[in-house]
Amino acid sequence: MGAIFIIIGLLFDMMATSIPIVVIGSVMVALGFGLFNSSDAALVMRILPNMDNAGKDVGIMASANNLQGVLIPMLAPMLLGIGSWYAFFGGVSIFVILGIIILYTIPEDPRYKASLEEQTIKEVIVK
Numbered sequence: 001m002g003a004i005f006i007i008i009g010l011l012f013d014m015m016a017t018s019i020p021i022v023v024i025g026s027v028m029v030a031l032g033f034g035l036f037n038s039s040d041a042a043l044v045m046r047i048l049p050n051m052d053n054a055g056k057d058v059g060i061m062a063s064a065n066n067l068q069g070v071l072i073p074m075l076a077p078m079l080l081g082i083g084s085w086y087a088f089f090g091g092v093s094i095f096v097i098l099g100i101i102i103l104y105t106i107p108e109d110p111r112y113k114a115s116l117e118e119q120t121i122k123e124v125i126v127k
Contacts, residue, residue, distance in 0.1 A: 002039065003100050005032025007093050014089035037065060047106060 005028050012025030044061045048054055079088050 002032040002035030002037075003096050005029070005035060006096050008032075010089045010093045010096070014086055014093075040065065043103070043106070 009025045009028030016022045
């Protein structure tokens with residue numbers, strides 16, 4: 001859901017003809033990023049290989065999530081020198097779509113699935 005907001009916001013920014021449209025697009029990107037980060041944290045906790053290293057793994061995830069804040073300001077001027085705003089925001093949209101595809105290829109963790117089924121069985125028994 002968050003990725004959809006990000007893509008729509010990037011399209012707003014790409015097609016913007018005035019400052020208010022850029023602001024609307026930027027708000028949509030920020031909202032989408034917030035939605036994405038919350039589900040991303042849950043996904044990382046679900047697929048961790050070893051819960052003993054959870055702190056380190058979540059730290060790596062947080063660093064990777066914030067890496068865009070460092071790289072984009074450095075790379076944007078170079079990319080804009082090569083192309084245009086359309087190419088820049090279109091390229092960023094392509095990376096968001098690739099992220100969606102990658103998320104759908106993450107296999108289900110059998111430990112999580114088993115605990116979810118066990119929890120459902122307990123709920124049925126209690127009722």
